Amino acid sequence: MKHTKFLIFALVVGIISFLIINSRFLVIENVFYQSPCDTPITYKIGSIDERFGLPRSEAVSATKQASDIWNTTLGKQLFIYDSGATLTINMVYDRRQLLNTQINLLEKDIKSGKTTLKDEIANFERHSAEFNNKLTAFKQKVISWNAKGGGPQEEYDKLIQEQQSLNEEETLLRGIAQRLNLSTSQYNTQVDELNRTIRSFRNALQVSPEEGVYNPQEERIDIFFNNNRNELIRTIAHEFGHARGLSHSTNQQAIMYPSTTQFLTPTADEIAALRKICRKRPFYEPLFETFSLYLYRFGKTL
Ligand SMILES: [Zn+2]
Incomplete structure (x- = not known):
């Protein structure tokens, strides 16, 4: 009888400890391993030049389609439309x-x-x-x-x-x-x-093939063209790519190819690059990145 009670006690203690240790690991993993893509980039529509002939509702739906390209690629909300966001997408009618x-x-x-x-x-x-x-x-x-x-x-x-x-x-x-x-x-x-x-x-x-510009300092994306819907969605997706940290690709079918196309599907290389950016990494890694960047700058001034 005494043995049975002890066994039950030991089992209960074992289960509780297991749960505590594992939940701690979960917490530890969340604290120590983070992805920059855990926080979605929110954006809103700013000004639309009326010469663009683009109703605001169509601009919103085009940007949503553009953000869905990346969101569905990773199965994660990377970009979310939010009327209170700071990143602003403007349709600028210029010389081009x-x-x-x-x-x-x-x-x-x-x-x-x-x-x-x-x-x-x-x-x-x-x-x-x-x-x-x-x-x-x-x-x-x-x-x-x-x-x-x-x-x-x-x-x-x-x-x-x-x-x-x-x-x-x-x-x-x-x-x-x-x-x-x-x-x-x-x-x-x-x-x-x-x-x-x-x-x-x-x-x-x-002379200026890119149909949009992402300006990280001013937190704005300017779109210069509205030739047709596919091209517009592709240009917005391209600038979103820059906002998420993607750089240009030499593959003509890539969304990140610097000249205008109508391809709307990310290439395998782009998906891999995005996965790399969005991977979970230890919290200290970005610190090292900043540090090495600082050292690099320091080296440059010398
Ligand atoms: Zn670009």
Whole structure:
């Protein structure tokens, strides 16, 4: 009996100690091992230039889609929309967006110019075909009267009148043909000029290929483009990547590739880099990082 009581007592003590030790380990692990990604980055939408043509609700949903790209990659809330956040995303209409809008307008001009000219040429060709039919009919009438050795005065007068109206129509058609030739050559010159302008605009755009900028000091992300939704989401995701510590990638399909694309899926390398940033590490590791950074700076000033 005494033994049984002791055994029960020992078992209870054992279970309690096990629980205490393990829960301590849990606490210890939480205290000593932390991930910088345990705290999500919160963001809000700041100013949207109305020339962007982007309603605030669409800007919010685009940023949510962009943050979901990273959130689902790690199965963790890395970015959360919060109207009280300090990190602000602004849609800034600058020279780049202006140039891009101009390119789109010029391209539209070229297309519409082509359509108008095409319609005019088609009309002219229809008109010319009608005229040719009338001319053939007229010639046949003249031949048949001649074969009969001539006709009455009345018929002769009618034919003369018809001939005059055909002459007038021919002059008119000739005028249209000349104008269309001129328009076509003018159109071609215009297209050449427009293409040259578009080329120079594109060159200007290539100087600054990134469509957004993350500024950690001011805690802001500025987005300069709204070409289409995919591109916008990709640009925001790219800047979010910078905010989370990701640097540029040379892989053209990567979200962190510095030029604009429409790829919305992180590459294996990007996922690995993000996992590395977000890994749980001992609390003293960031201290060492700061220390070594300090030493590096110190070394540099020397
Ligand atoms: Zn970048």
